[in-house]
Amino acid sequence: MEAASPPSWRDWSSLPVDLLLLIMEQLRWSSHPSVAAVCSHWRSAVPPSYPASITPLLLNATDVGTTNIRYYSPYFHNNFEVDDTLTDPGAKICCSAAKHLTTLCTPDDVVLDTDMVSGSIRELPCLPNSKFNFVVYDGASRRTMYAIDTVGLLRICRTVLKDDGEWDDWDLVYNPDVQMIPTLPISNLVFHGGMLYLLGKDGRLALYDPCNHDRGFDILDKPESFGFETDESYLIESDQGELMAILVGRRGTPVHIVKLNEETMKWEEMESLQGRTLFTGTLTTVVRNVKIKWMQNKVFLPKLYDWPEAIEVNLVLRDGELAFIPKSGGLNTVLKDGEDYKENMWCYEPGQRQAKKFWGTKSVDYGIWVNFST
Template sequence: MDARSMSSSSSSEWRDWSSLPEDLLLLILERLRWSSHPSVTAVCSPWRSAVPPSYPAWITPLLLNAADVGTTNIRYYSPYFHKNFEIDRTLTDPGAKICCSAAEHLTTLCTPDDVVLDADMVSGSIRELPRLPDSKFNFIVYDDGALRTTMYAIDTVGSLRICRTGLNDDSEWDDWDLVDSPDEQMVPTLPISNPVFHGGMLYLLGKDGRLALYDPCNHERGFEILDKPKSFGFETDDSYLVESEQGELMAILVGRRGTPVRIVELNEEAMKWEEVESLQGRTLFTGTLTTMMRSVKIKWMQNKVFLPKLYDWPETIQVNLVLRDGELAFVPKSGGENTILKDGEDYMEKMWCYEPGQRLAKKFWGTKSVDYGIWVNFST
């Protein structure tokens, strides 16, 4: 065989990476993390068409909701995609209160039966905890994030009460251990905002800015209402408590019909609230039983406060919630267009938001509320 024939033969057999068979590409994709898919789609058109549709669940916090409108299926609203992702995981009781969530776990409170349910939203398994002492408990929280080894139920109706349960060596939940606060202490000022763990202590915030404190190491003492701070210094309609990523205890104060919005931080030396003028690039997701402050890479979402008020109702997509190598993604059940993420791409704001320092804030008029929901975080 001459040199010309050898050259012709080798060129006809040579194939580049874009010519890989689609079934081989799919096998490769099944072994890659979800976060690598955008890079795969950027290689070439054949690779982009081979990537199945999926929506990463960790880009921003999601609004987990189950509106009582004929369905009890769990939905996750993404402010980034402006879509509802609905999965076939239904609440046992349509009237169940969504209390808290850690990673793929969801805890609900079913009244008047005083039943607490712990659900795994990926596997679909549901565990029933021991029955609560009565139906007055209106908050349930974890103290250690995704580990979820201890759970607390809090009653703020009249006097402050708290009970707790923990996972034993057999991975079963113990009976609830109830304690009343000394001297039947009354709630500082109704309504109470969401409870938050800060510095190993559990804090409750009254509407007037006063704080109630619970020390898990002194469970029998229950809650103690602190002498300071005594007020915010101004009136507010709604308040939400949060511990920031830097460990600051902060409160988001929402005025009537959405304005004004003030953000205050607790000066723990002087024990007084001080107004925060800038979020320093961070984003607040609030307005539910859970409030989160996160650093997000999406430019248009930075330095803003988001509340669950939508300017139009989003598309709902039936999906599976799939876990792969520690990453969660929503995978549509049937077809759909592929989703390609582009760094720095701007999206229209579809949820009510406010930027500290802006003079004119959009009102709640023209928005629709998302009820029965909490913010959840899949980024860890």
């Protein structure tokens, strides 16, 4: 009797495509790039999709011509363009929370709240007769919205989401005794410890307490300054509850990161981001613990030239996770080494002084960083 031949050994890379497709249907969008990087056979089974939560995305829309919303991914180095358009081509993109986008339309001073997945738009009550240039929420609850004017007198008004789902009329207040602190074109506001902070050009801080709305802003005596000049400055509350500022000098360098010592009320320079990644340069700044090694301990700023070609996509929500699905199919793009990031985005390490080849940028009112991981 002839002995049966032993079964041939097969490894994971030889799994049938139909079985791999079934496996992919059970996985989250964010795991697809890792699966695609295993081998060419596994990559062939990964459906064309780009998880939206791997890193924060630069949401932008041109203010001339097309108003389609685009999302730039530093990880994939791709622009993803969706059908949703801004109601007003000149609308200023102010902020985002989860999948909601808030824009400010001029000259009518109308605030719009847009669901970025469904495309539904809600118009809030018209702002008082004053030019506002910032709109922010009170935090994750998104039940209070604030509009701030930092150009003339330092004014603030707020509206509260009522139980019936409608927003109340705006309540305007300003303190005529407050001396305006000089601000840069992008001097974003940040909630920290339940208070709203505005960063001045020289490192001074203005403070607003929601519990004392009628008082408006107060200018703090300390800190007095950063200790050095800066052309751009961006404020953020870190994931560890620190009030931090990212400071960019002439022609893009040097890049300093400082945090506020709230005992001495002085700015202290940070030598390292401790593995975190900062995405800044717009009205919003995001700090993230990114698992991608080549992105750690870096500061990313948008550049306004040499954009990659946009891919037309649908923004799809599945199991609580968002992904861009190309309309015309195509394969995923997976970065394997991260060497290209030096050309794709402005990218710095804290304290770096080497100027970039292309340093000229301008402040824009039509781009912010959005964080779909929340």
